[in-house]
Amino acid sequence: MKSGGQRGASAGRRRRAFKLSIQLKLSAVLALLLLLTVLVMSELVLRGIERNQQQRTEAELARHSRTAEQYVRQNYYSADVPPEDEAFMAQRGQRLALYISTLIGLPTALYDATGREVGNSLQPQGSGAAADTLAYALKGYIAYETSGDSLVYFSPLRVDGRIVGVVRLQYSLKSAQDFLKAIRGLFRTAGVVVFAAGFAIGYLYFHRFASQIGRLRQASQQIRSGRFLREIPVRRRDELGDLGEDIYFMSGAIEAHIERQKQFIGNVSHEFKTPLTSIKAYVDLLDLYRDDPRLAAEAAESIGRETDRLYEMVEKVLRLSAMEKYDFEQHAERIDLKELLAELCGRMRGKAERYGLVLSTDLEAAECWADRESLAHIFINLIDNAIKYNVPQGAVTVSCRMERKEAVVRVTDTGIGIPEEAREKIFEPFYTVSKDRARSYGGTGLGLSLARGLVEKQGGTIAVSDAGAGGGTRFTVRLPAQPKR
Structure with a gap:
């Protein structure tokens, strides 16, 4: 059966076996903080790039849609007698779509005011239209949707304030997506490098930090074993240095207190021994010379004096001890x-x-x-x-x-x-x-x-x-x- 001390020692060894050093903990925390910083920064940068790309794409497509509207308006007024809107779009839609596509460099399709496709720079079956998005554009709003690496942009065409049709532009997002993917990959690589480098640098940096904490721990163990410090264990211009000085001064105070206690006990023993020796001597004399009245009177006086001295000494010692240990009432x-x-x-x-x-x-x-x-x-x-x-x-x-x-x-x-x-x-x-x-x-x-x-x-x-x-x-x-x- 194990004793309490053995069980305590075994438990202490088990705790030490599963204990991570402060050096590893601080290094891991530093590496994680750096990694978190890189992740947050990458997310903010990627969102900024994506928002900037979106704004540039919208601005470019809006400019192209205005070019298409202006070209349609010019063709509409070039006729000797302005035709009906649907007839105009049906007759010239294909030619207008091909010319606009050549002018702006994007696949283009035209729809009349009823939503019927009247022209397409691609093959007729090359691209369909999203009915909901097209219907939204026919009401006079700009609308677009993305599908994979393409963005389909719808913009109404107005002549004299009325909607005569809709232009659809197809914009490739592949280059922008590839750019974002490349940036994201760079940030991932940077995150791994930063984590590894941060852990390594932190481990090296905190090595001295951890070693000085170890020195402080050794100093406390030395004090606990009764070997007091003769120099400050850690000299630094920070909190660890302050702690090192505090431990050093605490060691000196404990040593001085113990020395005072030893001296106090020695003095008490000596001072108590003197009157007790006198009392014992007279008791022995009285035992030898019981019939000597002069000796009896002298012994009684001396024993009384030494007893009073002992009583006074005990009272003062107790009061001093109480004053040092307790904040008496x-x-x-x-x-x-x-x-x-x-x-x-x-x-x-x-x-x-x-x-x-x-x-x-x-x-x-x-x-x-x-x-x-x-x-x-x-x-x-x-x-x-x-x-x-x-x-x-x-x-x-x-x-x-x-x-x-x-x-x-x-x-x-x-x-x-x-x-x-x-x-x-x-x-x-x-x-x-x-x-x-x-x-x-x-x-x-x-x-x-x-x-x-x-x-x-x-x-x-x-x-x-x-x-x-x-x-x-x-x-x-x-x-x-x-x-x-």
Whole structure:
């Protein structure tokens, strides 16, 4: 029994077995388009030639019929006493037909006003007349019909405005038909040549096109197998070139994301291991020295501190993961920053006093459009960092004001400061300027990374700079005053 993977592979091989390459498909499409163009063009040209031939034939026969009518009229008036129409046509019809045929070079027949044949340049039995067409001409209309390679043309003969008879001209269409046949044959030959040449040229032209698509496919397979690109697979100044660049940059982004994930997992494992190691060590000591009250108190304090650190770390890791993977629900509303910061500073003032610090505020009226819970998390984190990484008898100042169309909040401390080379890295997960100091104060290296993510979710920015000549650090948060459109 085949497994699902084996069945999938077999199905893939069957699909590949019946697959036509894009090179053949594009070549066939190009050849068919060229052939269609030739066919449409040939049809239009042939119709144009046929219409032109018809117009020329009609014009020529109309001219010949006027010549015949003029000659009949001249003979009619040449008699001393104009005879009756039927008598005139009966007496002179044969002679008139022969002369007109000689004059215009076409087989000619004459009919009187009753439709009776009175003259024919051919033998009397040589050509019959179509009764319906003749009757139409006797009513004063020009009429003609085709039969095989001949056209029979009927035109009324008028004398003094009355119809005295009909002239019939027989016109050969053989040369015109042979010409059309020859042109049609040329177009058929041209169609075959164009199809073959178009397919060959298209196949050669699309060979490079198809090979570059193959290179893009190989690049995608290489990325899928975990081998990332080191150069752009296709360089062209068209959509394929854009796709090649996109695949290259996508490869770099995937590689960087995987590296970040590896680093993140490594950092999580390391940071989790440190407090767990401490907890385990005290548990082991307590197991050995159960009756030592001093050790029990020290162990309880240390285990509690490390447990709080673990809890904080887990909470921040989960929040960071949720923020990266999901667009978690937020409730944006208009926030009075002066009121919110005054409340948060009141909650943090007790902690500042325990550290021997002064927490002061410089709050002006300022509003922004954001999620209240996210803002509280951002500013508590910044204020908490300003307290933890300060110096004895130091100070923390929180200010807010409106600048143009933004609300600006600044958290300034008089602490140890952040080296300039580390200012871009402090927003990365688990990065801390001083590992020892971070452990001493329970820092996880996740707070600023989470704060930046939350600020950006609100459509704002966060930046770090020196606090001034006296040292310390200033974090500046800018938030939009109006909701994003």
